[in-house]
Amino acid sequence: DAKTTQPNSMESNEEEPVHLPCNHSTISGTDYIHWYRQLPSQGPEYVIHGLTSNVNNRMASLAIAEDRKSSTLILHRATLRDAAVYYCIPYSGNTPLVFGKGTRLSVIA
């Protein structure tokens, strides 16, 4: 499994954009980059995934570096409901998802 490095915690003001970084320098060519988040007292929730190109959906945007050794999850306007632990996971599908420690995002009103 590719090793990931994420900040332990980040803080954002409400209504402002948030950029959550992830380093995955040992990612293999077949790994997609998945992001999940876990709200307090809930199970993880799929957010977005991509392989090489940047991706957008209703929840977030994913920016992937050209060398694929890092990626950034972008929340365009953070709300209090976005306070959660965010996990970045390189995933090939060959084995089940492996979760690291993630980044705990706090959103300040």
Place this chain on the structure above:
Amino acid sequence: DVKVTQSSRYLVKRTGEKVFLECVQDMDHENMFWYRQDPGLGLRLIYFSYDVKMKEKGDIPEGYSVSREKKERFSLILESASTNQTSMYLCASTSSLGPNYGYTFGSGTRLTVV
């Protein structure tokens, strides 16, 4: 809205009891998983299943077994509950094992063994 439903949100059991944690998904997914989550240790995979009646051990299967008699239901069994099995248990499913598919998780069962 597609769902993974875990039968209990909170459960308190006594040491030595046999405990069943039930998980049902309504998405016709082939693949189902059980994780446990503990502070400081993150999510760890206990067992998973790629099809009815089949199971695979995850990273921490000791003290657990599973049952998958129907496609939609995946049960986690604690044969003889111990206090070190006090944890949050999370069930997940996915339609395909390909890297282009995400997992859907249930809300979790917080089990306390006393």
